[in-house]
Amino acid sequence: MKPEVKQGGLFEIRRQIMWNRLLAVVEEQAQTLLRTAFSTIVRESGDLSAGVFDLQGRMLAQAVTGTPGHVNSMAESVGHFLKAFPVDSMKDGDVYCTNDPWMGTGHLNDLVVVTPSFHNGTLVGLFASTSHLMDIGGIGTVPDGTDVFMEGLSVPFMKLFDTGALNETLMAIFKANTRTPVDTEGDIYSLVNCNAIGTRRLSEMMREFGLENLEDLGQHILESSRAAVLTAIQELPKGSWTNSMTIDGYDEPVTLTATTTIAEPGITVDFAGSSPAARKGINCPMSYAKAYAIFGLTCAVAPRIPNNAGSLSLFDVVAPEGSIVNALKPSPVASRHIVGQMLPDVVFGCLHQAIPERVPAEGTSCLYLMTFRGREGGSNGAFATSIVTNGGVGARPGKDGLSATAYPSGVKGTPIEIVETTTPLMFWKKELRPGSGGEGQWRGGNGLDIEIENISPSPVELLAAFDRIEHAPRGRDEGRDGASGYIGIRDSDRTMAGKGVQVIQPGEVIQLRTPGGGGIGNPKLRDKTAEQRDVENDLVIR
Known part of the structure; x- marks a missing residue:
């Protein structure tokens, strides 16, 4: 073990380097999950979280890749795992999981996986990761249920691996309760694998810096x-x-x-x-x-x-x-x-x-998450997919709002090419919605105008879970409100509901308009050069 001189600038620099290395470890953990996940909402959009925790269940570092909803709820979730699996009962090769909404990350489709991390035979920390499983049975990710038991398979705190041996019974239950068993099994293994990468990289880091545990480094991180x-x-x-x-x-x-x-x-x-x-x-x-x-x-x-x-x-x-x-x-x-x-x-x-x-003005905020389900078009006949998109972000003091950006979730939009390759859905339009951002000295971000056709010979279900259709994002300080959302069938009088399972017949084209963000400040105070730029970039209606 390398000797440490616990004084002076060199020691502080050394601790900062170790902290940065720990951040790099969890980012590699997250990137492993991102690159090996089966579900497009994880692989393409980054709906995940990854982090390392001390033996008291305190989060020491989180990956930049991921969503705050996953990360900050996972931060509390690890404490619940420790009550179910005390530290002195953990063994190398153990892996634990749950999708309990109240002790996990909020709904049944998010699986939290925790892995104890050993270094030189001693337990030194815990790695946790979370991702969205595309289908967990039940009615799916739609707000039509009247209790959580309708919404899918519920998994209490359980061992997924016991000293390296897979819990075959639990995996069989997962696969039997999903419409996409291949994707679900693959996503579970990707969660296990990303934690394994984290434990390996942590041990390498500790060996390099001559650490036997994370106590001093962890205390420095938390106190600082x-x-x-x-x-x-x-x-x-x-x-x-x-x-x-x-x-x-x-x-x-x-x-x-x-x-x-x-x-x-x-x-x-x-x-x-x-x-x-x-x-x-x-x-x-x-x-x-x-x-x-x-x-x-x-x-x-x-x-x-x-x-x-x-x-x-x-x-x-x-x-x-x-x-x-x-x-x-x-x-x-x-x-x-x-x-x-x-x-x-x-x-x-x-x-x-x-x-x-x-602080910014109000924006679209909640994801405009389009979840589709059908009996034809997937790798095993049936398919289920979530297409991530969003509207405009509210204007910021001194800056315009961002257009078509998922804030506060931070997930990325699903590429059209991926959707059209893996499902019987065809995009005819996906473009900015001019003028949907609220006017102001600082303009709100624009939403999107999207058209998607069901090209399957069979009906397709849309699991709608949208908001801001009746109540648009509000502006601040005399800034105008953003435009509200809309969903309907193109070339018809059929307006669809913002929430609930709805059927799209073969050949029908969904028209979705996402909201714009609110503006900040009196529009009369907007810079004339900015106004001209808005017109040149087709951000406003001429």
């Missing part, structure tokens, strides 16, 4: 990150601010209300006043609500500080039990992203009253 966030909070104005936002909901509009309190010890978001849990599956478990609310705080307060248990420790989120942002089991939660991904906008509405120079 916490101190940096605390400094950022101390520079903010203190007080409490309340904001409410209305979205479409399922049967009726939903109100999301938050009170954000900035104090010396930290920041708390309280969702008291939000609507009660819905009858259908747009409800949000607390873990997922907390993940996105905290992400909103992080973006505004401490965007450049690494995300780990230390930096997260100064943020707290509470909500009344039984509310739509703290839905209790067995509430249906399949489309929890609809509510969860709106929460940064709700938090920004609070922070706008305290630090208006740091």
Whole structure:
């Protein structure tokens, strides 16, 4: 073991290098998952998370690749794994998993896999990863269910591998409860494999730096990150601010209300006043609500500080039990992203009253996730796929909003070529929707205009889970609202519902228009050069 001199600048530099190496380890872990996954929503869009944890279940580092909903809920999930599988019971070659929405990442389609990491025969940490399984049985990722038992296969905390031996029974259950058994099995193995890569690279790193454990390095990471966030909070104005936002909901509009309190010890978001849990599956478990609310705080307060248990420790989120942002089991939660991904906008509405120079206007926010299912066209006859797209992001103080960008989720759009190669769907149009971004001194980002035909000889199901159709993203400070969304059948009077399973007949063409982001500031104050550029780039209607 190499001797360490625990003083002076060289030691600090050495610790920073080790921290950066740990970040590189988890990024390779995530890239392994990205490149080996079977489902397009993971492989092409990056709907995943990866991270390394200490033996107390505290996240030390997360990969940049991935979504905040997965990452921040996974950060809490590992603690639940440790209650089911205590550290002293773990053996080299063990792998654990669950898709419990309340102890995982929010709905049954996300599988969390945890692997203990050993170095020289000693347990030194835990690697965790999460990805979206395309189909887990039940009714699918659509908010039509009335309880979680309708929504698919539920897997409690279980051993997927026991000292290297696959739990064949559990894998058989997975494969028997999905419409896409090949993809599901492949995605599970990709999760296991990415954790294995993480454990291997961590051991190599520890050998290189002469480390026997991660205790000192982990403590440095957590304390440094916490101190940096605390400094950022101390520079903010203190007080409490309340904001409410209305979205479409399922049967009726939903109100999301938050009170954000900035104090010396930290920041708390309280969702008291939000609507009660819905009858259908747009409800949000607390873990997922907390993940996105905290992400909103992080973006505004401490965007450049690494995300780990230390930096997260100064943020707290509470909500009344039984509310739509703290839905209790067995509430249906399949489309929890609809509510969860709106929460940064709700938090920004609070922070706008305290630090208006740091927060954007409202955007589309929740993914416009088009999930299709059919009996013909896939590798084994049937197919199921999710096409990721989104609308415009709200304008930012001093900058226009981004067009067709998935914020806050951060996932990438699904390439048209991949969809047309693997499914009986044909894209006739996918282009920016001019003028959909709200006008302002700073203009909101534009949404998309998309047309997709069912070229199969059989009907295809669309599992719709869209919002902002009845309630458009709002502008700020005299900025205009963004355009609302729309879905219907081209060349007909048929307008489709924003949520629920709907049938697309052979030859029918779906027309989907995604919302635009809200603007900031009076449109009369917009720079004339920017106005001319908008016209030249066809971003506005002439």
